[in-house]
Amino acid sequence: MTSSSKTLESACRRLERGEIIIHPTESVYGFGGFLDDVPLARLRRLKRRKSSGFVVLIPSARSAAALLSETGRALAEAFWPGPLTLIVDDPEDRFHPGAKAADGSVALRVPGHPVTLSLLRETGRAITSTSANQPGVPPALTAAAARNAGRALGMELFGLDAGSLQGGAPSTLVRLGKDRPIVIRQGPLTVLELEVVMRMPDPHESDG
Numbered sequence: 763m764t765s766s767s768k769t770l771e772s773a774c775r776r777l778e779r780g781e782i783i784i785h786p787t788e789s790v791y792g793f794g795g796f797l798d799d800v801p802l803a804r805l806r807r808l809k810r811r812k813s814s815g816f817v818v819l820i821p822s823a824r825s826a827a828a829l830l831s832e833t834g835r836a837l838a839e840a841f842w843p844g845p846l847t848l849i850v851d852d853p854e855d856r857f858h859p860g861a862k863a864a865d866g867s868v869a870l871r872v873p874g875h876p877v878t879l880s881l882l883r884e885t886g887r888a889i890t891s892t893s894a895n896q897p898g899v900p901p902a903l904t905a906a907a908a909r910n911a912g913r914a915l916g917m918e919l920f921g922l923d924a925g926s927l928q929g930g931a932p933s934t935l936v937r938l939g940k941d942r943p944i945v946i947r948q949g950p951l952t953v954l955e956l957e958v959v960m961r962m963p964d965p966h967e968s969d970g
Contacts, residue, residue: 769923774881777795780796782794784909785881789928790903791893791902791905793890793919794891796887804917808912810897814861815863816890817870819872821872823839833943837943845950848870849870881922896914899911933947934949934956942960
């Protein structure tokens with residue numbers, strides 16, 4: 763399902779004004795905004811977070827090419843767009859520090875949902891993504907539920923409505939670094955699927 767060009771244009775204008783909007787992912791709805799001071803502060807307030815650090819949705823792997831290792835590029839080519847989040851180091855602050863974790867890393871993904879992917883390609887910019895829900899409440903599976911969650915948290919938000927989403931596990935999370943990548947969270951993509959791409963050696967082969 764895709765949103766009309768008029769709806770996407772409205773979403774883009776709101777993002778440019780520093781607003782937070784509701785967008786779909788492959789599994790649930792999320793809250794997101796541009797990686798600027800004002801929307802990041804609004805998102806922290808909305809989610810009642812004191813610290814920084816959000817998943818960052820990007821239009822394509824080219825947006826993060828300088829930060830991806832050889833293995834990271836292979837994973838991106840195989841699974842983006844899709845439910846894979848790559849955590850990478852960003853020592854030169856190519857991405858806004860307010861979107862990064864305390865250790866300076868940034869969690870990147872090219873989303874597989876066509877509506878949000880169209881939004882990203884229309885704006886040409888990255889947006890943050892965090893589940894649309896109140897603390898302790900499951901993430902919203904409809905745009906209406908996401909809007910209700912926003913109201914309960916004190917904000918009236920514009921939403922890209924892609925109908926009812928399927929729910930399920932959040933994206934698979936892989937930490938890239940100088941050493942072998944670490945699978946932090948197995949989601950829709952299994953360790954076996956990742957190993958095929960990463961060409962990880964079987965640890966039992968070195969046991970003698």
